Structures are given as structure tokens and as C-alpha cells.
Amino acid sequence: MMEDENKMSRRTFLIIVGVCYIALYLILKVFIVFTQDLFMNNEVYNKYYNVGTVLKIEKSNEENIERFSSKSKNFNISMKNYFQNFELEEEEENYEAYAYYGDDNLVKAVFTMGEYNTQIYNIENYSEDSYYFEFNHFPLYISDITRKHYLNKYHISDDVDLIKYIRDRKKIKCDFFTPVSTIKENYFFNFVELALPNLDNITYIEGDVEGYIIHDGDYKRVFILENNKLYCLTFYKLNYFTDEIIEDILKTIEIKEKK
Numbered sequence: 001m002m003e004d005e006n007k008m009s010r011r012t013f014l015i016i017v018g019v020c021y022i023a024l025y026l027i028l029k030v031f032i033v034f035t036q037d038l039f040m041n042n043e044v045y046n047k048y049y050n051v052g053t054v055l056k057i058e059k060s061n062e063e064n065i066e067r068f069s070s071k072s073k074n075f076n077i078s079m080k081n082y083f084q085n086f087e088l089e090e091e092e093e094n095y096e097a098y099a100y101y102g103d104d105n106l107v108k109a110v111f112t113m114g115e116y117n118t119q120i121y122n123i124e125n126y127s128e129d130s131y132y133f134e135f136n137h138f139p140l141y142i143s144d145i146t147r148k149h150y151l152n153k154y155h156i157s158d159d160v161d162l163i164k165y166i167r168d169r170k171k172i173k174c175d176f177f178t179p180v181s182t183i184k185e186n187y188f189f190n191f192v193e194l195a196l197p198n199l200d201n202i203t204y205i206e207g208d209v210e211g212y213i214i215h216d217g218d219y220k221r222v223f224i225l226e227n228n229k230l231y232c233l234t235f236y237k238l239n240y241f242t243d244e245i246i247e248d249i250l251k252t253i254e255i256k257e258k259k
Helices: 002-038 042-046 119-124 131-136 144-153 159-168 180-195 243-251
Strands: 053-057 067-069 077-080 086-092 095-101 107-117 202-207 211-216 219-226 229-236
Touching (some): 042 180, 219 243
Antiparallel strands (some): 086 095
């Protein structure tokens, strides 16, 4: 009789443990589904992109050109000087802004240049001050290994690969029946997409220069990948910075590796 009671007690204990485990899993699953929407700007699901264009750049053989480079920062980037009349207006640790004023003292054009870490670097080496610090916290914790797995899974080795995948991927509206692994991957790429600039109109730079150009309104932002760094050049007032001028600047870009 005692043995039967012990078996019954063990069976009852295992049933209770099993029920608690299932209940905990269901609660956690609902929480994860709710959280990934709570921390996500749902406009990302409504974003659909057209096919990007391609700009082939072959470095210019032009010699003895006047070159322009940072006046106060060591960005190690220089280019053909279209900025003789520009004045340094603003500077920060990794950023400079130059403006050209006409005879009426109104701004005719603005050029900015900066040097930043790539998105891939930020994803793989984030800190608590990084945009991606959320990946290090419950409930949507995404480990270093998992983040690298997502990048390797889609053959993403640099920012251009990342952007191409972001623009082409199939977005999933997750629900309770979506596997947790899928929820996390979807959340990861949604979160990354929100960190990127507006990708509606993009031109990929190929050839002797690698990067991409974002076109929005009256400005173009050129992002150049070199030496595991991201160099950003912004051209504001496109009636001044024509496509021909921007392309000529890209043909004369020189970036020296820091020692």
C-alpha cells in the first residue's frame, strides 16, 4: 500500500511539474510575441522597396589635381576639391559640416563628411551605449553567436550585403504559433532595418569604390566602405552638386589605411 502511495505521489509530482513547465512555456511564448511587437515600430512591416540601381566607379587617372580633405579631423579621406568656397560650419568627434554662402549670404550648398563604424561592426561589437544594446536583454536576448549565425546564414559580410538582404527579405508577422527561433530572427532584422537610413531610393556603388548612395529630397548621402570603416559624404542642394560632380568626386576618392 505504501509503495502504491509513493508511486502515486511521484506520478502526481511529475504531472504537476509537467503542467507547470507547459504553463510557463505558454506564458513566456505569449510574452515574447507581445514584447517583439511592443519594442518594434510596426511601420517596418509596411516597408517595401523597389530594385536599387548600380553606379560603376572607375578611379580617375587624372594627375596633379587639387585635393580636399578634413580640416580638423584625421579621417584619412581626400577627394577632388569642389569646395574652394566652403566654410567649416560645424564639427564633432567624427563629423564635419561645410557650407557655401552666396553673395546674398544664403546657403547655396552644404557638404558633410564623417567616419563611423560599420553596421556589421556595431552588431557584432555593441556596448550598452549602442543602438543594439536591446539584443543583450531579456526577453528577446540574442547572443553574439546567434547574431553571427544570422549574418552567416544569409551570407552577409558587409553593410552592402546587409542592406540588400534587408530590402529583399520576406517579413513575417509573428503570432503565438510562430517558433521562437523565427520570432527572434525576424525581430533581429526588423530592429536592424530601423537603425538604417531611409532605403527607399538606393544606388549601389561598385567597381573601384564600394558602398551605396541614399537619395532623399534635395540631398544625397554617399556611404563608402573601406578598411572596415564607413565614410559618409552628404551633398545637400543637388542643383549645385549635380550627378556629374558627385560621380567625379567618387572617381577621385582616396582613403589611406590608418597606421
